[in-house]
Every structure is written in structure tokens, then in C-alpha cells.
Amino acid sequence: xxxxxxxxxxxxxxxxxxxxxxxxxxxxxxxxxxxxxxxxxxxxxxxxxxxxxxxxxxxxxxxxxxxxxxxxxxxxxxxxxxxxxxxxxxxxxxxxxxxxxxxxxxxxxxxxxxxxxxxxxxxxxxxxxxxxxxxxxxxxxxxxxxxxxxxxxxxxxxxxxxxxxxxxxxxxxxxxxxxxxxxxxxxxxxxxxxxxxxxxxxxxxxxxxxxxxxxxxxxxxxxxxxxxxxxxxxxxxxxxxxxxxxxxxxxxxxxxxxxxxxxxxx
Amino acid sequence: xxxxxxxxxxxxxxxxxxxxxxxxxxxxxxxxxxxxxxxxxxxxxxxxxxxxxxxxxxxxxxxxxxxxxxxxxxxxxxxxxxxxxxxxxxxxxxxxxxxxxxxxxxxxxxxxxxxxxxxxxxxxxxxxxxxxxxxxxxxxxxxxxxxxxxxxxxxxxxxxxxxxxxxxxxxxxxxxxxxxxxxxxxxxxxxxxxxxxxxxxxxxxxxxxxxxxxxxxxxxxxxxxxxxxxxxxxxxxxxxxxxxxxxxxxxxxxxxxxx
Numbered sequence: 001x002x003x004x005x006x007x008x009x010x011x012x013x014x015x016x017x018x019x020x021x022x023x024x025x026x027x028x029x030x031x032x033x034x035x036x037x038x039x040x041x042x043x044x045x046x047x048x049x050x051x052x053x054x055x056x057x058x059x060x061x062x063x064x065x066x067x068x069x070x071x072x073x074x075x076x077x078x079x080x081x082x083x084x085x086x087x088x089x090x091x092x093x094x095x096x097x098x099x100x101x102x103x104x105x106x107x108x109x110x111x112x113x114x115x116x117x118x119x120x121x122x123x124x125x126x127x128x129x130x131x132x133x134x135x136x137x138x139x140x141x142x143x144x145x146x147x148x149x150x151x152x153x154x155x156x157x158x159x160x161x162x163x164x165x166x167x168x169x170x171x172x173x174x175x176x177x178x179x180x181x182x183x184x185x186x187x188x189x190x191x192x193x194x195x196x197x198x199x200x201x202x203x204x205x206x207x208x209x210x211x212x213x214x215x216x217x218x219x220x221x222x223x224x225x226x227x228x229x230x231x232x233x234x235x236x237x238x239x240x241x242x243x244x245x246x247x248x249x250x251x252x253x254x255x256x257x258x259x260x261x262x263x264x265x266x
Numbered sequence: 267x268x269x270x271x272x273x274x275x276x277x278x279x280x281x282x283x284x285x286x287x288x289x290x291x292x293x294x295x296x297x298x299x300x301x302x303x304x305x306x307x308x309x310x311x312x313x314x315x316x317x318x319x320x321x322x323x324x325x326x327x328x329x330x331x332x333x334x335x336x337x338x339x340x341x342x343x344x345x346x347x348x349x350x351x352x353x354x355x356x357x358x359x360x361x362x363x364x365x366x367x368x369x370x371x372x373x374x375x376x377x378x379x380x381x382x383x384x385x386x387x388x389x390x391x392x393x394x395x396x397x398x399x400x401x402x403x404x405x406x407x408x409x410x411x412x413x414x415x416x417x418x419x420x421x422x423x424x425x426x427x428x429x430x431x432x433x434x435x436x437x438x439x440x441x442x443x444x445x446x447x448x449x450x451x452x453x454x455x456x457x458x459x460x461x462x463x464x465x466x467x468x469x470x471x472x473x474x475x476x477x478x479x480x481x482x483x484x485x486x487x488x489x490x491x492x493x494x495x496x497x498x499x500x501x502x503x504x505x506x507x508x509x510x511x512x513x514x515x516x517x518x519x520x521x522x523x524x525x
Binding site: 050053054055073074075076077078079080081083085087088089098099101102103138154155158164 | 414416417419420421422423424425426430434435438439441513515516
């Protein structure tokens with residue numbers, strides 16, 4: 001079976017720059033997978049997300065999603081970033097409902113259903129992430145962790161088949177982050193979208209990912225692909241188990257090695 | 267005496283105006299300044315009240331000209347601002363041109379308008395229009411151009427068109443910028459109108475002041491200035507009020523400060 005997302009010998013050089021952001025990368029991601037991409041800063045992790053969503057074009061090679069070559073911006077792909085970017089003039093519920101205003105077929109029915117079915121849907125999702133009763137609040141009344149939960153809801157409200165997460169938990173404190181891991185896991189297990197998570201937190205990658213791609217420093221290259229087969233749902237307890245710690249340690253050493261070679265080369 | 271912070275702020279505003287007039291009056295008396303040079307405020311107010319029936323038509327003329335010119339200027343400003351704010355290329359191309367236009371002293375364009383349209387209301391409207399366009403263009407364009415790139419990515423990955431992004435994100439987030447510029451533009455619009463009325467008109471406060479100064483009726487000149495100041499403050503207050511209603515979400519800090 002062909003993979004849902006395929007990168008075939010993809011490299012990317014940003015226009016006007018000599019720097020190769022991504023070098024000859026191959027990836028095959030199955031439908032419903034939760035893939036974590038880890039690596040040091042500037043290794044082209046975020047570039048992969050932009051390529052998959054069609055926001056930028058590969059310099060060489062092919063990117064395809066659902067057996068179709070990506071030629072322009074995708075439709076209906078959910079995205080969340082480190083910065084929750086909530087719109088301050090809307091309530092949290094209205095912010096979460098934003099994709100319904102844009103993506104078909106919801107867009108069509110938005111005016112008719114925004115006060116009934118869509119609002120209930122947003123509330124249900126907010127409840128799942130622990131924000132029940134916060135729908136009428138404004139973004140500035142919520143903490144960073146709460147905004148990030150809302151941002152996840154916004155990425156998922158239209159039940160996308162593909163969800164792209166760019167260090168969504170990067171700016172949060174350790175406790176909030178671990179809590180959101182568990183929420184993210186259950187959101188994924190509910191709808192089984194295909195998820196690509198970019199992170200530099202190795203524990204996060206091991207906790208959430210079914211498969212981990214390790215990237216080297218610039219130019220980004222895949223160093224190692226690692227399937228993670230701990231049972232689901234994973235718990236915080238499991239992250240202290242010896243197998244888990246060993247995996248984190250192994251990945252950490254890989255990054256250290258790749259950095260070492262870079263230093264020697266320079 | 268106990269006052270809420272808001273009431274105290276109002277009280278102090280009024281007191282500062284009263285204090286200014288008092289000092290002015292005292293300075294005039296203490297140094298025996300001639301009425302031809304600087305009339306006392308009491309005298310100006312007396313003239314203002316006595317001549318009010320004669321001044322009113324001129325005041326309404328100036329107010330009318332200013333609001334029409336301002337409205338046209340804001341409309342043009344929003345359109346130009348949206349165009350150059352939504353495209354990096356248009357922004358880079360049009361900006362030097364705009365700065366060039368805005369650097370032209372507006373007093374220099376009045377004679378051109380008079381040649382084109384004759385003396386009277388039309389050049390006054392046009393002058394107040396061109397003078398109020400620039401701040402609106404700059405602010406609207408800035409508001410649009412500074413949309414968070416991440417938010418744009420989120421929307422584009424959903425399949426949003428440029429128009430979707432403009433409508434759902436660009437324009438709403440530009441509102442505070444727009445209102446800030448309206449408050450600058452409305453006072454500038456008065457400057458434009460009076461400028462044109464002074465040069466080429468037979469009605470309006472600018473014209474009254476021109477004639478009064480020719481007759482050495484300095485108190486009347488100052489009465490004209492007072493009227494302009496009052497009109498300016500009134501329109502400014504109206505826009506501040508609308509701003510509070512429309513962009514309350516951007517004003518939360520002052521709300522907190524009041525609590």
C-alpha cells in the first residue's frame with residue numbers, strides 16, 4: 001500500500017539563500033500515523049511541515065499527500081504552532097470555530113449553524129481539552145497553556161485528516177506540557193488523523209509518536225527512523241520506565257554525535 | 267473630597283484649560299500687552315458670544331467642508347491602505363510615492379485646486395481630503411502588513427483565499443490602527459479646510475480670520491481659533507467614543523487600570 005504522505009528525494013533551498021534547509025529527504029507516512037520529527041534547531045523540521053501543507057515548494061523532488069502531488073496550499077489541513085495566535089476580538093469559541101468559516105462543506109452552512117450545531121461542536125471539543133465553560137472568554141483572559149489547548153481545538157474542529165503541529169507545547173511549563181501530551185494522545189486516538197509533530201523535546205516525541213524521524217543539523221537529513229511501539233494509551237508513568245528512558249537516551253546520543261561531526265567538519 | 271480616578275481625570279482636564287486661560291489673562295495684565303498683539307481670553311470669549319450669530323454660518327460651513335473632506339480622505343485612505351497593505355510588492359513600490367506626496371506642503375496645492383475648481387468650497391474639501399489621507403493609508407497598511415505569519419499559515423493550510431484572510435483577520439485587526447489614524451486625520455482635516463479658506467474662499471472660519479486680521483480685529487481672530495479648537499475637540503471625542511465601542515478588545519489595559 002502506498003503511503004499517505006510521501007517525500008521523494010526532497011530538498012529545499014530558500015530563495016535568495018545559499019543555505020540548504022533540507023537535503024535529499026525521503027519519508028513515507030501511513031494514514032493515521034502519529035509521526036514525530038525531532039532534531040536540533042534549524043534542521044528543517046518546520047520546513048517539512050510547510051512542504052507537506054503546500055505553503056512552500058520543494059527545490060527538487062516530489063511531495064505527495066494522499067497519492068496526489070502537492071502543488072499549492074492544501075485545503076483543510078489543521079495546523080498549530082508554538083504561538084497560539086488567537087484572534088483577540090473573538091471569543092475562544094469563535095476562535096475555535098474559525099476553520100469552519102473557511103473549509104467546505106462547513107463554510108457553506110456557517111451562517112445557519114454557527115449558533116447551534118457548530119457552537120455545540122466547539123464546546124464539546126473545548127470540554128475534551130479541559131476548557132469547558134471558557135468558550136465565552138476572550139483570549140487575553142486565558143493563560144498560555146489554556147490558549148494552546150484552544151489552539152489545538154481550532155486545528156481539530158473541522159476533523160482534518162491531516163494535522164501538522166510545529167512545537168505546539170514548546171512555550172509551556174513542564175507540568176502543563178505533560179498534561180497536554182495526554183490530551184493530544186486522546187484527541188488523536190479519537191479521530192485517528194495523520195499527525196506530524198515537530199519538536200525538540202525527545203520525551204515528547206517518544207511519548208506521542210508511533211514513529212520518530214531523527215534529523216541532523218543543517219542541511220537537514222534524516223539520521224534515523226525509529227518505530228515506537230509502547231502500548232497505548234501511554235501514561236506519564238511509562239516515561240520513567242527503563243525502556244522509555246533508554247530510547248530517549250539513545251536519541252539524545254544520536255543528536256550529540258551529529259553535532260560532534262558538524263563541529264569537527266568546521 | 268473623594269473622586270473616582272475617572273472623575274479626577276476629567277476634573278484635572280477642565281482645570282488645566284481654566285489654568286491656561288488664567289495664566290494667559292494674568293500675563294496680559296501684568297505686562298500690559300496690547301490687545302492688538304494678544305487679546306485677553308476674557309475679551310475673546312466676550313467677542314465670541316457677541317458675534318456668535320454672525321459666526322455660526324461660517325462655523326457650520328467649516329464643519330461641513332471638513333467632515334466631507336475627512337470622509338472622502340478616510341475612504342480613499344482605506345482603499346489605498348488595503349491595496350498596499352495586502353501586497354509586499356505594492357507596499358514597496360507605492361511607499362516612496364506616498365511619502366513624496368505627503369511631504370508636499372499642503373498650502374502649495376491649494377492654488378492648484380483653485381485653478382482647477384475655482385475658489386470656494388471644492389478646493390477646501392479637496393485640501394482637507396489630501397491632508398487626511400496619509401495617516402490613514404500608513405496605519406491601515408501597517409495594520410495589514412503586520413498580520414502574524416503563523417496565523418496566515420494556519421489559514422492558508424485550511425485553503426483560505428487572500429480575501430478570506432483579509433476579511434477574517436486583516437481588517438478586524440487593523441481597526442485599532444484605523445481609529446488611531448482617524449483621530450490624527452480629523453484634526454489635520456481642519457487644518458486643510460482652514461488653510462484653503464484662508465487662501466481662497468468667501469465663507470468659513472478661515473475666511474473670517476483672514477478678514478478680521480486685515481481689520482486688526484485680533485480678538486475676532488482668536489474667537490475663530492477658539493471655534494476651531496472646540497470643533498476639533500468635539501469631533502475627536504466622537505471618534506474616541508466610536509473607537510471604544512468598536513475596538514474595545516484592544517483597550518483592555520486601560521480597563522484593567524481603572525479597576
